[in-house]
Ligand code: FES
């Protein structure tokens with residue numbers, strides 16, 4: 733079937749099979765390789781992207797469900813003036829990246845959560861920031877620096 737949706741600000745129409753997963757549409761069809769395939773069973777968050785403001789696991793989401801929606805992947809963050817989004821800058825500043833495999837997922841989850849908090853004028857506690865990232869696993873950092881980075885997003 734044909735689906736029409738926006739990805740990283742650009743509107744596109746694609747013919748997709750009903751069982752195609754969003755991660756495969758993004759990585760294989762659209763060649764956006766920043767979204768990472770980890771467990772492929774909804775456990776690790778490496779494949780997180782933002783759909784209509786919510787961070788979702790793209791390995792557990794059918795591509796047909798983005799019809800009429802807006803998708804943002806890690807490639808959609810930043811612009812010519814500021815190539816790194818604030819969340820990415822904080823990850824770098826706080827040393828929240830080691831091998832980097834979990835990083836796009838961590839960034840997209842933090843981006844969705846912080847955008848919502850900011851829209852509602854909320855500054856979350858460290859515990860709330862931690863909880864917002866509980867679906868994202870990292871095998872390298874021990875999490876503290878990632879949480880530091882995600883908390884620092886609210887400084888600006
Ligand atoms: S690859 Fe999707 S949650 Fe792990």
Ligand code: FES
Nearest residue numbers: 830831870871872
């Ligand atoms: S930095 Fe390696 S998995 Fe998180």
